[in-house]
Amino acid sequence: MTGSLYIHIPFCLSKCNYCDFNSIPFKQQLADRYIHALITEIKNQSKDAPLINTVYIGGGTPTILDPSQIQKIIQKIRQNYNISDDAEISIEANPGTLDRTKLESFIISGINRISIGAQSFIDDELAFMGRRHTALIIDISVSYAREAGFTNISLDLIYGLPKQKVQQWKDNIAKAILLKPDHISTYELTVENGTPLAHDIINGKYTMPDEDDISEMYYCGIDALSAAGYIQYEISNFAKPGYECRHNINYWNRGEYIGVGSGAHSFCSGVRRSNTRDIKKYCELIETSSDAYEDQEIIDEKGALKEIIFLGLRKCEGIDLSVLPNEVSEKIKKAASDLVRSSLVCFEDERMKLTQKGFILSSEVIVRVLSGIE
Amino acid sequence: MQKRIRNFSIIAHIDHGKSTLADRLLEYTGALSTREMTEQVLDSMDLERERGITIKAHAVRLNYKADDGNDYILNLIDTPGHVDFSYEVSRSLASCEGSLLVVDATQGVEAQTLANTYLAIEHDHEIVPVINKIDLPAADPAKVKTQIEEAIGIDCSEAVLASAKEGIGTKDILEAIIKNVPPPKGDENASLKALVFDSWFDNYQGVVVLVRVFDGTIKPGMKMRLMAADKSYEVTKVGIFSPKMTDTQSLSAGEVGYIISGIKNVADTKIGDTVTDAQRPADKALPGYKEIKPLVFCGMYPIETHQYEDLKVALDKLRLNDSSFNFEPETSTALGFGFRCGFLGLLHMEIIKERLEREFGLSLISTAPTVIYRVTTEKGEILYVDNPSSLPEKFLHIEEPYVKVTVFVPQEYIGQILELCQEKRGTQKDFNYITTERIMVSYEIPLNEILWDFYDKLKSVSKGYASMDYEFIGYQESKLVKLDIMLNGENVDALSLIVHKDSAYYKGRQIAEKLRQVIPRQLFEIAIQASIGGKIIARESIKAMRKNVLAKCYGGDITRKRKLIEKQKEGKKRMKQIGRVEIPQEAFLSVLKVKE
Numbered sequence: 001m002t003g004s005l006y007i008h009i010p011f012c013l014s015k016c017n018y019c020d021f022n023s024i025p026f027k028q029q030l031a032d033r034y035i036h037a038l039i040t041e042i043k044n045q046s047k048d049a050p051l052i053n054t055v056y057i058g059g060g061t062p063t064i065l066d067p068s069q070i071q072k073i074i075q076k077i078r079q080n081y082n083i084s085d086d087a088e089i090s091i092e093a094n095p096g097t098l099d100r101t102k103l104e105s106f107i108i109s110g111i112n113r114i115s116i117g118a119q120s121f122i123d124d125e126l127a128f129m130g131r132r133h134t135a136l137i138i139d140i141s142v143s144y145a146r147e148a149g150f151t152n153i154s155l156d157l158i159y160g161l162p163k164q165k166v167q168q169w170k171d172n173i174a175k176a177i178l179l180k181p182d183h184i185s186t187y188e189l190t191v192e193n194g195t196p197l198a199h200d201i202i203n204g205k206y207t208m209p210d211e212d213d214i215s216e217m218y219y220c221g222i223d224a225l226s227a228a229g230y231i232q233y234e235i236s237n238f239a240k241p242g243y244e245c246r247h248n249i250n251y252w253n254r255g256e257y258i259g260v261g262s263g264a265h266s267f268c269s270g271v272r273r274s275n276t277r278d279i280k281k282y283c284e285l286i287e288t289s290s291d292a293y294e295d296q297e298i299i300d301e302k303g304a305l306k307e308i309i310f311l312g313l314r315k316c317e318g319i320d321l322s323v324l325p326n327e328v329s330e331k332i333k334k335a336a337s338d339l340v341r342s343s344l345v346c347f348e349d350e351r352m353k354l355t356q357k358g359f360i361l362s363s364e365v366i367v368r369v370l371s372g373i374e
Numbered sequence: 375m376q377k378r379i380r381n382f383s384i385i386a387h388i389d390h391g392k393s394t395l396a397d398r399l400l401e402y403t404g405a406l407s408t409r410e411m412t413e414q415v416l417d418s419m420d421l422e423r424e425r426g427i428t429i430k431a432h433a434v435r436l437n438y439k440a441d442d443g444n445d446y447i448l449n450l451i452d453t454p455g456h457v458d459f460s461y462e463v464s465r466s467l468a469s470c471e472g473s474l475l476v477v478d479a480t481q482g483v484e485a486q487t488l489a490n491t492y493l494a495i496e497h498d499h500e501i502v503p504v505i506n507k508i509d510l511p512a513a514d515p516a517k518v519k520t521q522i523e524e525a526i527g528i529d530c531s532e533a534v535l536a537s538a539k540e541g542i543g544t545k546d547i548l549e550a551i552i553k554n555v556p557p558p559k560g561d562e563n564a565s566l567k568a569l570v571f572d573s574w575f576d577n578y579q580g581v582v583v584l585v586r587v588f589d590g591t592i593k594p595g596m597k598m599r600l601m602a603a604d605k606s607y608e609v610t611k612v613g614i615f616s617p618k619m620t621d622t623q624s625l626s627a628g629e630v631g632y633i634i635s636g637i638k639n640v641a642d643t644k645i646g647d648t649v650t651d652a653q654r655p656a657d658k659a660l661p662g663y664k665e666i667k668p669l670v671f672c673g674m675y676p677i678e679t680h681q682y683e684d685l686k687v688a689l690d691k692l693r694l695n696d697s698s699f700n701f702e703p704e705t706s707t708a709l710g711f712g713f714r715c716g717f718l719g720l721l722h723m724e725i726i727k728e729r730l731e732r733e734f735g736l737s738l739i740s741t742a743p744t745v746i747y748r749v750t751t752e753k754g755e756i757l758y759v760d761n762p763s764s765l766p767e768k769f770l771h772i773e774e775p776y777v778k779v780t781v782f783v784p785q786e787y788i789g790q791i792l793e794l795c796q797e798k799r800g801t802q803k804d805f806n807y808i809t810t811e812r813i814m815v816s817y818e819i820p821l822n823e824i825l826w827d828f829y830d831k832l833k834s835v836s837k838g839y840a841s842m843d844y845e846f847i848g849y850q851e852s853k854l855v856k857l858d859i860m861l862n863g864e865n866v867d868a869l870s871l872i873v874h875k876d877s878a879y880y881k882g883r884q885i886a887e888k889l890r891q892v893i894p895r896q897l898f899e900i901a902i903q904a905s906i907g908g909k910i911i912a913r914e915s916i917k918a919m920r921k922n923v924l925a926k927c928y929g930g931d932i933t934r935k936r937k938l939i940e941k942q943k944e945g946k947k948r949m950k951q952i953g954r955v956e957i958p959q960e961a962f963l964s965v966l967k968v969k970e
Contacts, residue, residue, distance in 0.1 A: 006930055188923065211895070215920035235923060251930050265930040272933055297933055307932060310939055342897055364897065364922040367942045 003050035003268075004250045005081065007038065007073060008261030009062040010279055013097065017130040017200075018158075020192035022263035022277050023060040034262070034279060035069050037286035039076045041260045044290050046080035050256055054088040054247035057111075063093040067105035074109040088113055088152075088246045095141040096133035103148035113152040113245075114145050115183075121175035122168060125161055130196075135175070142179045152243055154183035159217045161189055162206035169217045170224065177228045182243040186221050187236050188214060218360050235314050235359050252311045254304070262292070270304070272297045305373070310366045318353030328373075335372020339365055376628040377557045381449045381586065382502075383466055385491055386476035387484040387841065391506040395476055395538035395547075396434075396452060402544045403436040403448070405617055432572075433584055433630050434617045440552045448551060449630035451571070451586075453490075458719030460845070461666050462698075464493055465571040465646045468662055469586030469630065472500040472555030474547065475522070479505045479513035479535075482521050482812075485782040485841035491526055501526075502550045503533035509540045525808040558588075560627030566590030566598070566651040568625070568633075569660050573643035575694040579611075581637035585649055586630050588660060593624040597652035598635060601659040603642050606652045607635035641697040666698050668716025669775065669821060669846060670723055671760040673704060673741040673868060674730070675712030677950055677959070681736055682711045688734035689713060692726060699726055704761065708868045708952045709739060714761055716746075720825060739950055741868045741962050745821045748773040748849050763867035765856045767907075772872075773849040775821040778803065780814060781832065783840035788813050790835035798823035799874065819844075820852065822872075857882055859889070860903040861955045868962060883912040892961045895919035900955055 011026040011034075055077060062070065070091070077083065090113040091106060098116075106114070120126050121135040133141075138155075145153050155176050159169045176184055191198050191208065200206050209217075222232060230238035234252065237245065250257060259266045262282035265274045276282050276294040285292040299307065305328065312319035321329040332352065339345040344358035344365050358365050386392035436448040453466040467473070473494040477483055494501060503522055505515045519530035534550055536543030560567075568585040576582050585592075592598065592612055599606045611634040613621040625631045637643060645666070648659035676685050689701050699722065701715040717723040723743060730736050749757040750770040759765050765772075779800070783791050785807075792815070795802070800817035808814050819828075824844065832840050855878050859869035869889075873881050882904030889902050893916055904912040924938055949956040 188921075190924075211920040212917075218921065218923075251932070257930055259930055265932070267930065267932070274931070274933070295933070303936075306936065310935065311932065344897070360921045360923055361897070361919060362923045363939065363942055364919060366939055367946060370939065371943055371946065 001050040001256070002053045002084070003256035003258065004054040004056065004247055005049075005052050005077065006247075006257055006259040006261075006264055007042070007055070007057045007062075007077075008259065008264040009057060009059040009065060010034070010262050011064050012059065012061045013064060013094070013132050014130065017128075017196040018189055018191070020195050021060070024279065026064050030279065031065065031069075033283050035065070035072070037283040038073065038261055041286050041292065042073070042076045043080050044286075045258050045260055045266075049081050049258060051082045051084055052077075052087060053084050054090070054250060055083070056090045056092075056247040058090075058092045060092075061094045061097055061117075062091050063097040063102060067102045067109075070111075071105060071109045074111070078110075090115055090154075090245070090247060092117065093141070094131075094133065095137045098141045098144060100144050100148060103144050103150070107149045112150070113154065114150050115154040115156065115185075115245075116141055116145070116181075118155045118176065119158045120161075121172050125164065125168070125172075128161065129158070139179065142181065152183070153181045154185060154245065155179070155181045157184065157186045158189050159186060159221065160209055160214045162201070162208055164209055164217075166213055166216050166220065170220055173221055173224045177224065177230075183237070183239040183245060184225060184230060185237050186218075186225075188218070215360055219356075222356070233316050235362060249315075252315050254307055254311060270299050272299060306370060309369055309373075313352070313354050313358075313362060313366055313369075316353065318348075318351045320351055321347075322350040331373045332369060335369050339368060345369075375562075375626065376560065378444060379447045379449070379557055379628045380472070380551050380555045381451065381470040381558060381628070381630060382472045382474060382551055382555050383451045383453050383470045383494070384474045384476055385453075385487060385494060386506075387478070387481070387487045390476050390478040390481065390484075390487070391538045392452075392476055395474075395504070395506065395536070396450060398538045398541055398544050399436060399448075399450060399548065400434065400617065402541075402548065403438045405434065405436050433615055435614045435630070438548055438552075441549060442552070446552055447629075448548070449586075451630065458717075458722045460489075460493075461664060461718075462572070462645055463490060464497070464662065465569065467494050467497045467499065468660075469569055469571045470497075470499065470555075471558060472502060472551065474502050474504050474551070475526075475528075476504045476506050477518055477522060479507045479515050479518050480510050482518050483525050483782070483808075485780055485814075485843045488525060488782065488814075489780065489843040495526075500554050500556060501528050502547070502554050503528065503530050504543070504547055505533055505535050506538055508535045509537040509542065521809050521812070525812070558628030560587065560589045562589070562591060562627045564589035564627075565654050565656040566592055566596075566649065567656045567660055568592060568649040570600070570643055570645055570647045570649060572645065573640055575640050579634045581634075581640050581643055583633045583635070583637070583643050583649070584630075585625070585633055587625050587627050589627050589656070590651065591624050591626040592633060592649065592651075598633070598649050599652040599655060600643065600647050601650055601655075602644055602647040602663050605642055607637055609633055609635045611635075640694050644697065666718065668698070668700060668718060669745065670717045670719055670743050670825065671714060671746060672717075672723060672743045673706060673709065673712050673761065674701075674715050674727070675706065675709040675739045675741075675868075675950075677737045677739055677948060679710050684734065685713065685730070685736055685738070688730050688736060689715070691734075692729060696726075698722070706741075706763070706868045708866045709741075709950060712739075716760065717743075737948060739868075739959050739962055742871060743825050744872065745775050745825065747775075747854070747872060759872075762856055762870040762872045765872060771851050772854050774852045774854060776818050776847050776850050777821045777824065777844040778816055778847050779819050779824060779842055779844045780804075780816045781840055781842045782808070782812060782814050783836055785811055785813050787836035787840060788815070791815065791832065791840055794828070794831055794835055795819060798828060818847065820850075820874075821846070855906050857885070858905045859885060860901075860905065861957075862901055862953060863903075864953050866952055866957075878906055879911050882906065886912040886914040889961055890914040890916055893955070893957055896954075896956060898954070 010023050012023045014025055089111045091111050092115050094117045118138045123134050225238045232238050233244050256268050262279045263277035273293050273296040275292040282292045336345045343355055346355055384392050432452040434450045438446045438448055440446055451466050451470055453463045505518050515535055519533055523530050534543050534546045567589040568587040570585055572584040573581055594609050596609045598609050611621050612625045614631040646663040650656045676682050699717050701713040704714040747759040749759050749772045795817040798819050800819040802817055804816040806814045853875040854872050855875050857871045857873050859866050886902045886904045899918045900916040902914045903910050949958050
């Protein structure tokens with residue numbers, strides 16, 4: 001049995017205007033208390049843990065912490081878990097929180113993959129999003145990371161910003177490619193309720209680009225990336241061969257994972273659990289009891305099938321129908337027959353996959369397949 | 375006995391403080407202690423409290439020791455306050471000898487108040503003017519008094535100044551009722567005559583009938599007969615509301631109370647009917663009884679076809695308590711099996727629909743409300759058409775119901791009001807200055823034209839100052855045509871409308887445009903066409919969906935992703951699939967929300 005480990009660091013320099021993730025501005029005292037709780041939880045969760053293939057330190061902005069704290073976290077993990085020799089150990093970073101010393105210390109700790117939240121190479125766009133860096137700082141961060149010894153660097157990019165034109169997105173992709181990252185993720189900006197961005201949009205301060213522009217951005221992103229040798233392996237993810245993010249693939253394959261930290265999610269023995277998002281409450285819970293779970297959901301057979309479909313179809317390789325019971329795979333095929341006719345879904349050697357057009361309409365397709373098998 | 379009874383009702387415009395005043399009277403006379411008061415005791419239905427309106431009539435007995443040293447029985451009959459229920463109002467008024475006319479000291483007289491006051495005067499009521507909300511800084515009692523005197527012609531020199539909210543003037547009101555409202559003058563020894571002014575179904579007792587006894591006495595054990603329904607029942611209980619239901623030995627001439635007699639179906643107790651003694655019947659029923667007929671119709675369909683039976687059960691249950699709406703099964707090629715329902719008016723329709731969804735957990739599609747048209751076929755037969763899709767292709771002529779609309783409006787907005795009435799095909803019938811600043815206009819307007827947005831527009835063009843009332847006056851011939859809507863070439867019967875010929879083209883274009891806005895993009899392009907008699911008059915298209923994708927899956931939070939997908943799935947369920955096209959609920963009503 002193998003699995004993954006996720007460590008959540010809920011602190012950022014400041015909150016971006018579109019962000020509804022579990023993060024708050026950095027405060028030293030709270031951070032110290034949090035790391036202490038985190039280390040306790042790392043230990044508590046290690047009982048019966050599988051062999052760990054991937055570790056992901058995400059956030060927030062983990063790189064806001066002092067490198068010694070990251071070192072301590074990694075040490076604690078190594079003390080308490082079986083980590084496979086070729087484990088992928090990633091850290092999420094924001095440009096502007098990286099310097100040579102930090103990066104070198106990460107390498108020494110054994111971190112071998114860094115995912116940098118570049119988001120855009122246009123300074124106006126970065127300022128609009130409330131990011132604290134400029135395009136130049138991204139360039140510098142990537143070269144520092146290379147110099148420090150990172151051989152697996154990923155960049156995150158966001159498209160579909162208010163007022164963004166297709167050409168600007170093309171420029172962003174081109175600039176990202178020039179930095180020769182090993183992996184690129186491109187995400188459409190989602191306007192989440194309650195964020196400052198949502199507020200501005202409701203009040204008519206900004207309007208989002210229309211559906212046609214967004215879909216054009218999506219397609220030209222795919223074209224440019226594949227021309228540059230990046231293989232799409234999931235709706236939003238592209239990698240040079242061999243550099244696919246194994247941690248995320250484990251999520252989509254419904255592999256087991258342990259999540260540590262406030263708001264972290266775990267999936268073990270068919271049960272999905274999540275810790276409380278409230279940082280103080282998290283610390284209190286860990287200080288006084290063994291875990292900080294707030295929600296748990298037992299995934300039954302029906303739930304598992306739903307997950308197989310909506311997670312599996314996000315991947316380019318799709319779903320392997322041959323491992324499903326015969327009547328289930330027949331049902332799925334029947335539910336998808338209309339979608340095949342509309343060239344949104346295709347079947348190849350007992351695998352069901354989304355087409356390129358199906359990807360960008362994936363929610364619609366998934367909803368139809370799920371409704372069809374009910 | 376009767377000379378110590380006073381039966382009265384309260385006439386007020388919405389928000390002029392009727393319910394608060396009623397609460398205050400209950401509290402003052404000790405019918406309820408302050409502790410027992412939930413605000414607005416009389417409006418007991420949730421919907422009534424939320425909307426601040428009275429939907430059903432109520433009756434409460436108050437015991438009051440007056441300044442003259444005598445104990446009096448005061449029966450307060452609360453009446454519905456909306457034009458949809460004007461027949462019920464008239465029956466409630468017929469049960470009393472007087473009315474409190476409550477006018478907001480900051481707002482003045484409104485159309486609804488006036489209409490009901492006239493109705494009360496027609497029923498020979500003594501009117502006791504009460505100027506409410508005198509505690510507010512903007513209150514101008516003197517001006518409001520003049521307005522009442524000029525507009526209605528009743529003496530306001532002894533009008534009571536009150537603030538129901540602050541409890542000011544409560545005693546003065548009670549004394550004014552004793553002094554001014556005449557006692558009932560029935561004959562206790564004559565044959566029983568009692569007027570039914572409300573009834574409802576109670577799970578434990580069966581139908582509870584509210585009556586005002588005019589002559590004679592009613593007691594448990596008696597055999598009573600409902601004269602219009604022509605049915606007899608044995609009386610098991612009689613009593614009063616104090617405001618709790620309290621059984622009594624009997625109800626005699628002048629009194630107000632309830633009768634329970636094992637009636638199972640509320641439709642048998644028609645409002646306005648006369649209760650008499652089956653053994654010694656009155657020779658004539660009380661005057662004023664009318665069979666009430668629905669004016670407004672719409673189709674109601676379950677979104678999920680398997681809820682058809684549930685809908686039927688729910689409609690049956692609601693009808694147990696409200697015989698003024700009716701329904702019969704109908705089939706739509708687009709929507710499947712459902713019911714064509716008839717209502718007294720739009721508010722009534724909204725209330726029923728809301729209750730179906732809220733109390734019975736149904737999700738429904740209701741088609742655009744329509745009136746009932748009178749069509750003469752080529753063979754000379756008369757057809758009543760309450761569903762646009764059943765309008766025959768050829769006919770000799772078609773008539774539509776007209777109403778007389780009375781509007782009260784401050785003179786600065788009169789221009790906009792006249793324009794609105796013209797736009798709605800109205801013919802002016804009356805134009806009067808009530809006071810130097812307020813005008814009353816009346817128009818004959820097709821009922822169809824005021825169905826949807828007339829009231830909203832009236833309010834918006836007059837910044838809320840205009841008020842209206844309407845009554846049905848009869849059928850008139852009109853140039854009407856059927857407007858059909860097609861989606862991807864298929865006619866959607868549930869979207870058909872009957873419209874005036876002159877505005878048909880414009881409306882067709884507007885509806886096509888509106889549908890383009892409310893129908894979400896789908897996997898294929900959708901063509902929307904509007905047609906009259908097979909001729910396409912407008913077209914629009916909805917482009918195929920280009921993207922629908924969820925962003926990243928964050929930190930392994932699969933549950934959240936699943937919930938988002940489920941939400942989309944639920945959203946899809948709430949849409950009605952017609953052919954391959956999925957249509958949201960609001961599309962069926964949007965056809966009426968087109969700009970003029």
